[in-house]
Amino acid sequence: MKKYRFLIARRAVQISILFLYFAANAYGWSILVGNLSSSTLLGFIPLSDPYAVLQMFMAGAVISSTLVVGALIIFIFYAIVGGRVFCSWVCPINMVTDLANYCRRVFGLNQIQKKQPATRKMRYWVLAISLILSFALGVGAFEFISPISMVHRGLVFGMGFGWAAIIVIFLFDLLVLKNGWCGHICPLGGFYSLISKFRVINVKYDNDKCTECMKCKLVCPEKQVLFMITKETMPVLSGECTNCARCIEVCDDDALGFFLKIDEKKAKEIDNENN
Amino acid sequence: MNNNNQKQKIKIEKISEGRRKFLNITKSVGIAVLGGFIWSAYVDEVKASSIVLRPPGALDEPDFLKTCIKCGMCVQACHFRDSNVMKNNDGDITGARPPTLKLAKPGDNLPIGTPFFIARDVPCFMCDDIPCVPVCPSGALDITKVSRKVEKEPEPVLDINMAKMGLAIVDTTNCIAFWGIQCDACYRACPILDKAITLEYKKNERTGKHAYLEPVVHSEFCTGCGLCELACVTDKPAIFVLPLEYALGKAGSHYIKGWDAKDEERLKNAHSETTTTKISEKSALDSLNNMDELEDLY
Numbered sequence: 103m104k105k106y107r108f109l110i111a112r113r114a115v116q117i118s119i120l121f122l123y124f125a126a127n128a129y130g131w132s133i134l135v136g137n138l139s140s141s142t143l144l145g146f147i148p149l150s151d152p153y154a155v156l157q158m159f160m161a162g163a164v165i166s167s168t169l170v171v172g173a174l175i176i177f178i179f180y181a182i183v184g185g186r187v188f189c190s191w192v193c194p195i196n197m198v199t200d201l202a203n204y205c206r207r208v209f210g211l212n213q214i215q216k217k218q219p220a221t222r223k224m225r226y227w228v229l230a231i232s233l234i235l236s237f238a239l240g241v242g243a244f245e246f247i248s249p250i251s252m253v254h255r256g257l258v259f260g261m262g263f264g265w266a267a268i269i270v271i272f273l274f275d276l277l278v279l280k281n282g283w284c285g286h287i288c289p290l291g292g293f294y295s296l297i298s299k300f301r302v303i304n305v306k307y308d309n310d311k312c313t314e315c316m317k318c319k320l321v322c323p324e325k326q327v328l329f330m331i332t333k334e335t336m337p338v339l340s341g342e343c344t345n346c347a348r349c350i351e352v353c354d355d356d357a358l359g360f361f362l363k364i365d366e367k368k369a370k371e372i373d374n375e376n377n
Numbered sequence: 378m379n380n381n382n383q384k385q386k387i388k389i390e391k392i393s394e395g396r397r398k399f400l401n402i403t404k405s406v407g408i409a410v411l412g413g414f415i416w417s418a419y420v421d422e423v424k425a426s427s428i429v430l431r432p433p434g435a436l437d438e439p440d441f442l443k444t445c446i447k448c449g450m451c452v453q454a455c456h457f458r459d460s461n462v463m464k465n466n467d468g469d470i471t472g473a474r475p476p477t478l479k480l481a482k483p484g485d486n487l488p489i490g491t492p493f494f495i496a497r498d499v500p501c502f503m504c505d506d507i508p509c510v511p512v513c514p515s516g517a518l519d520i521t522k523v524s525r526k527v528e529k530e531p532e533p534v535l536d537i538n539m540a541k542m543g544l545a546i547v548d549t550t551n552c553i554a555f556w557g558i559q560c561d562a563c564y565r566a567c568p569i570l571d572k573a574i575t576l577e578y579k580k581n582e583r584t585g586k587h588a589y590l591e592p593v594v595h596s597e598f599c600t601g602c603g604l605c606e607l608a609c610v611t612d613k614p615a616i617f618v619l620p621l622e623y624a625l626g627k628a629g630s631h632y633i634k635g636w637d638a639k640d641e642e643r644l645k646n647a648h649s650e651t652t653t654t655k656i657s658e659k660s661a662l663d664s665l666n667n668m669d670e671l672e673d674l675y
């Protein structure tokens with residue numbers, strides 16, 4: 103159980119959020135109305151996807167004040183807790199890609215395909231292209247193809263052929279590229295990676311406790327961010343870390359854990375005072 | 378000697394490193410450009426204006442497509458509007474009829490995620506309080522398009538009769554009223570009774586003693602709600618709503634209604650322009666009677 107505590111918490115959060123949206127449209131609840139693109143919390147707090155609003159801005163739309171406020175709230179929230187907390191704690195696609203990744207491990211597919219043929223920088227390209235296309239076409243370009251919105255809208259408002267998006271992503275991640283969608287292509291993940299630079303919640307690594315079992319790197323969906331494992335004691339600073347905490351819970355030796363950046367600053371100050 | 382060798386090796390490695398980088402960058406750029414093309418072609422295709430009815434107060438289609446964030450709050454508001462829900466004695470919602478508005482799903486062949494309605498399935502019931510419009514966070518449903526100033530009221534008040542979701546068109550070949558059979562289903566279904574649809578009286582010359590009562594739609598009043606389309610008795614509705622872009626023509630600014638004082642105003646600022654061509658140099662009669670040029674024709 104201890105090995106899955108964060109995983110269970112994440113699934114619980116993901117599914118609860120989905121259910122609140124679903125219940126709004128199915129039973130008329132008003133706790134969380136709308137969908138991940140834009141919603142109203144408790145009937146008066148606006149929330150909006152800052153990346154979607156950015157695309158609208160590039161497309162030349164007049165952005166309403168509600169959207170600006172909503173996007174700011176979300177932006178500030180994720181800038182503080184870490185942008186990709188969205189990926190691991192909210193996004194419905196995360197459940198699909200995590201399942202694909204789990205199947206890869208179970209079926210030993212990772213042994214067959216050791217070398218990853220694509221770069222994880224691709225998502226920033228996709229992000230850039232989406233903004234250019236939004237400008238050129240006059241509509242939010244990613245919003246028209248986003249499997250995230252498609253699946254989420256589908257679960258809330260009715261699926262249509264939206265199932266196809268789930269299956270395509272699942273098979274792509276399972277058979278073509280490990281962590282293919284979330285770790286390489288998704289521009290929303292890229293966007294949230296970029297705004298994560300100054301987050302206060304980080305994973306920290308303690309080299310002295312580490313027994314070099316490498317379990318963390320096996321489960322991490324963004325294992326390039328764990329480059330310091332077996333090398334040096336330092337926090338995981340890359341914005342690409344999703345704060346999913348899988349590494350923390352699989353570590354038997356307590357070498358990984360969360361820390362708050364504010365804590366560290368305080369600790370340093372105290373240190374300085376003592377000296 | 379040894380040292381030299383090593384230096385050379387490092388140099389070669391450096392070159393191949395640089396080459397690899399170059400090749401990688403070229404590859405990425407190539408994929409990016411290719412992907413960008415496919416992507417833009419797809420988006421261009423799906424946003425190509427389709428025949429679709431939008432909620433009340435929607436911006437013009439191109440602006441609507443860039444402004445709507447696809448949140449579905451209008452759909453939710455329409456679904457759970459007071460007139461559409463069943464409640465138990467405690468006032469809790471126990472169920473709701475299908476909403477007018479839907480969000481386009483993959484497979485609907487419409488710009489994905491945007492709200493629309495199909496009048497012959499569920500038309501817009503033209504709620505007085507227009508629940509779908511004020512909830513729109515993006516302004517894609519523009520409240521100013523469905524509200525007007527009223528005397529003594531400080532704020533503009535909502536007026537669903539200002540909505541322009543589309544325009545009803547009568548297929549006069551298949552509407553049975555045009556055959557001389559008595560039917561006024563659409564006329565009676567219309568919430569803007571006797572304004573948006575009127576029945577025009579005409580004598581039936583075939584029988585000599587009956588009348589035609591033909592439904593005629595008036596675009597200045599019709600909101601495009603589609604209640605008539607749902608009410609129509611023919612197998613496939615003979616009255617149906619089309620988006621204004623498809624239902625309306627355009628006369629061009631050079632036509633002026635001389636009998637309409639307001640339209641006549643436009644003439645005030647008009648300026649005329651005379652173009653003289655070779656033929657129009659002479660009067661029309663002269664040019665017609667010009668034997669020289671006529672001869673040229675033979």
Ligand code: SF4
Pocket residue numbers: 305318321322323324325327328338342343344345346347348349350
């Ligand atoms: S480093 Fe840990 S918390 Fe970050 S993505 Fe990897 S497993 Fe998750």
Ligand code: SF4
Pocket residue numbers: 432433454455456458477478500501502503504507508509510537
């Ligand atoms: S006005 Fe029409 S679209 Fe809006 S809530 Fe009422 S029935 Fe639905």
Ligand code: SF4
Pocket residue numbers: 444445446447448449450451452491492512513514515516517518
């Ligand atoms: S409420 Fe507005 S932004 Fe949301 S789906 Fe409807 S029209 Fe689009």
Ligand code: SF4
Pocket residue numbers: 544545566567568569573574594598599600601602603604605606618
């Ligand atoms: S004519 Fe038809 S579409 Fe127009 S307002 Fe009347 S019922 Fe609605």
